[in-house]
Amino acid sequence: MADLKLYGFNMSTFVRTVRIGLHEKGLEYDSMPLEMGSEEHFKLNPFGKIPVLVHSDNTIFETLAIAAYLDAHFDGPRLIPEGAASVRTLQWISTMNDTVQRQLGMGVIFERLAKPHFGMETDEAVIAENLPKVERIFAALDAAVGDGGHFGGTEPTQADWQLLPTLYYASLCPDTQGLLAAQGNLSGWLDRMNERPSVQATVPQMG
Numbered sequence: 216m217a218d219l220k221l222y223g224f225n226m227s228t229f230v231r232t233v234r235i236g237l238h239e240k241g242l243e244y245d246s247m248p249l250e251m252g253s254e255e256h257f258k259l260n261p262f263g264k265i266p267v268l269v270h271s272d273n274t275i276f277e278t279l280a281i282a283a284y285l286d287a288h289f290d291g292p293r294l295i296p297e298g299a300a301s302v303r304t305l306q307w308i309s310t311m312n313d314t315v316q317r318q319l320g321m322g323v324i325f326e327r328l329a330k331p332h333f334g335m336e337t338d339e340a341v342i343a344e345n346l347p348k349v350e351r352i353f354a355a356l357d358a359a360v361g362d363g364g365h366f367g368g369t370e371p372t373q374a375d376w377q378l379l380p381t382l383y384y385a386s387l388c389p390d391t392q393g394l395l396a397a398q399g400n401l402s403g404w405l406d407r408m409n410e411r412p413s414v415q416a417t418v419p420q421m422g
């Protein structure tokens with residue numbers, strides 16, 4: 216058994232972010248089964264969310280806090296740069312967790328891909344309301360990443376790993392894949408990130 220235990224299912228975007236970070240740092244971990252909403256789950260995270268990382272006596276929830284924990288306790292490339300260089304990384308993580316999650320994650324991808332997967336009905340009105348907002352998000356992300364860059368600067372950081380799982384789903388989603396492909400910098404960034412071993416090792420199995 217590895218010393219690091221990660222709780223949460225692999226289709227979750229936030230769980231994938233943590234998995235990518237663990238791979239980038241070269242850390243071994245065990246993916247632990249967890250019944251969502253169970254007593255065990257609420258013991259690990261009082262808010263019933265995933266991912267949760269357990270290391271020795273420490274239990275950490277919230278994806279950004281897990282990245283900070285990994286940087287504080289383990290060697291390997293930093294997920295969150297130190298000092299002033301952290302600002303841009305934190306800015307894009309915060310944008311991901313707020314605007315991108317609400318408008319693209321919940322507003323389109325959850326409706327189109329996740330709901331049918333879980334036997335629920337897609338609300339077309341929610342998607343129609345969010346698509347113009349998603350177009351604005353893609354344009355802003357395209358400008359931010361530029362030609363050949365990353366969200367936190369010249370090297371990949373936690374900002375890339377937080378955005379990637381949702382943008383990966385956007386590239387599969389019929390409502391958004393054309394909008395994404397139209398943004399050359401952003402789709403080029405996704406292509407480059409998709410080639411990294413950490414990203415390839417964490418592709419969610421949709422079955």
Ligand SMILES: N[C@@H](CCC(=O)N[C@@H](CS)C(=O)NCC(=O)O)C(=O)O
Pocket residue numbers: 227228229230263264265266276277278279312
């Ligand atoms: N702010 C949390 C968000 C995590 C999150 O929303 N996880 C989803 C799965 S992708 C979840 O646990 N959903 C179950 C629920 O909200 O009850 C983080 O950064 O880790």
